[in-house]
Amino acid sequence: MKRTFTVFLAMSLLLMSLTGCGGGETLTDSTPRTAAGIAAAIAASQSELPGLYAVAFDSPEFAAYSMLYLGDSAGKCADGVICYPLGVTACEIAVFELDGAGTAEKCAETLTAYRDERVGAFFGYAPEEAELAESGLVLTRGRYAALVICHDNEAAQAAWDGCFGAGAGEALELYDYVSPMPTPDTVPGTTRDTVPDTTPDTTPDTAPEGPDVYDHDAVLAAFESGDTSGLTPKNLAVYDKCRQIIAGEIKDGMTPAEKELAINDYLVLNSRYDPAELTDGPVGVPDPDNDNPYGLLIHGVGICLGYAASFQLFMDILGIECLTVHGFAHSWSEEHAWNLVRLDGEWYAVDVTWNDPVFGDVDPPYSTQIAFAHTYFNVTSDYLRSTDHQWRENVPEAAGTRWAY
Numbered sequence: 276m277k278r279t280f281t282v283f284l285a286m287s288l289l290l291m292s293l294t295g296c297g298g299g300e301t302l303t304d305s306t307p308r309t310a311a312g313i314a315a316a317i318a319a320s321q322s323e324l325p326g327l328y329a330v331a332f333d334s335p336e337f338a339a340y341s342m343l344y345l346g347d348s349a350g351k352c353a354d355g356v357i358c359y360p361l362g363v364t365a366c367e368i369a370v371f372e373l374d375g376a377g378t379a380e381k382c383a384e385t386l387t388a389y390r391d392e393r394v395g396a397f398f399g400y401a402p403e404e405a406e407l408a409e410s411g412l413v414l415t416r417g418r419y420a421a422l423v424i425c426h427d428n429e430a431a432q433a434a435w436d437g438c439f440g441a442g443a444g445e446a447l448e449l450y451d452y453v454s455p456m457p458t459p460d461t462v463p464g465t466t467r468d469t470v471p472d473t474t475p476d477t478t479p480d481t482a483p484e485g486p487d488v489y490d491h492d493a494v495l496a497a498f499e500s501g502d503t504s505g506l507t508p509k510n511l512a513v514y515d516k517c518r519q520i521i522a523g524e525i526k527d528g529m530t531p532a533e534k535e536l537a538i539n540d541y542l543v544l545n546s547r548y549d550p551a552e553l554t555d556g557p558v559g560v561p562d563p564d565n566d567n568p569y570g571l572l573i574h575g576v577g578i579c580l581g582y583a584a585s586f587q588l589f590m591d592i593l594g595i596e597c598l599t600v601h602g603f604a605h606s607w608s609e610e611h612a613w614n615l616v617r618l619d620g621e622w623y624a625v626d627v628t629w630n631d632p633v634f635g636d637v638d639p640p641y642s643t644q645i646a647f648a649h650t651y652f653n654v655t656s657d658y659l660r661s662t663d664h665q666w667r668e669n670v671p672e673a674a675g676t677r678w679a680y
Contacts, residue, residue: 621675
């Protein structure tokens with residue numbers, strides 16, 4: 276509050292002096308608020324706002340983190356605050372005071388590009404949040420610029436406008452509406468909270484030396500030979516989990532397509548997209564194995580490559596011909612991965628990640644989620660093209676329809 280009052284007093288005296296000499300900014304282009312005060316007003320205007328954490332201008336993280344928003348304008352920032360979420364939500368509020376109106380307008384271009392990147396981050400994985408990010412406001416007024424992604428744009432716009440000029444009311448305290456930036460060890464439930472970690476506590480004497488990383492070929496070889504003595508703890512955990520899943524989900528007499536469907540549904544209903552990958556905040560630690568089956572099967576979280584690699588492993592174990600496609604989504608702006616399977620001589624496309632969309636901070640119950648579990652199951656390449664998938668690899672064209680869901 277002392278800082279707010281000091282800024283208000285200093286700017287008021289400056290305006291009085293400029294008015295006396297007949298020059299300077301007009302009153303409507305100035306503000307008695309700090310960037311934090313403006314962010315507080317916007318946050319207060321929202322009836323629906325997730326938990327946000329503030330990166331304050333005087334924090335050591337601000338300089339590096341603000342580069343995401345400001346780009347080349349970062350060195351011209353005189354004040355600012357970034358209020359970001361943790362978990363699967365696009366909501367955020369970022370307000371910056373620059374060195375002039377021209378810099379603020381240039382900053383708006385960078386903020387617009389950043390907003391579009393956030394749309395891509397959620398695209399396909401959390402469709403509601405992608406829509407929310409797409410509707411985000413990029414605002415400028417004098418030397419101030421802001422990005423506001425929230426549920427009530429009308430209220431946010433009114434709050435922003437109300438912070439400027441003679442009609443600006445009393446400044447609000449930011450931390451009445453958002454929280455201080457947490458330390459990494461206090462971040463609530465951002466990862467590894469879905470499936471217990473069953474990694475063996477001890478390393479077998481016969482396990483190979485070196486880093487313990489996921490090895491697709493080693494796990495597959497163990498299934499083919501029945502010999503697990505050479506597996507590292509991580510790979511043994513994946514092996515054991517796959518045996519458990521296959522024993523529970525795969526029944527005698529199933530066709531390859533039925534086995535494929537059972538694995539797709541298991542992955543969808545027993546894992547989720549790593550929420551820490553969907554925040555740009557300086558805290559929130561993505562699972563280091565979210566790009567492979569160890570993260571998805573043992574910790575229950577993954578990114579698209581983790582889903583695709585897990586599906587690939589099961590198909591290989593079950594003897595179903597399968598490929599992993601490394602492509603893109605959201606108009607070539609976001610890397611993405613999915614699979615192709617060959618059934619009765621024809622290829623089909625499966626995007627397990629997008630079969631597992633996230634709605635809000637918590638995965639929906641089974642009855643809701645299963646409705647989406649087959650949207651991208653055994654579809655054609657043409658369908659993928661129509662749903663914003665792109666790829667450059669020379670991969671087979673998925674044209675089969677017999678085993679479409």
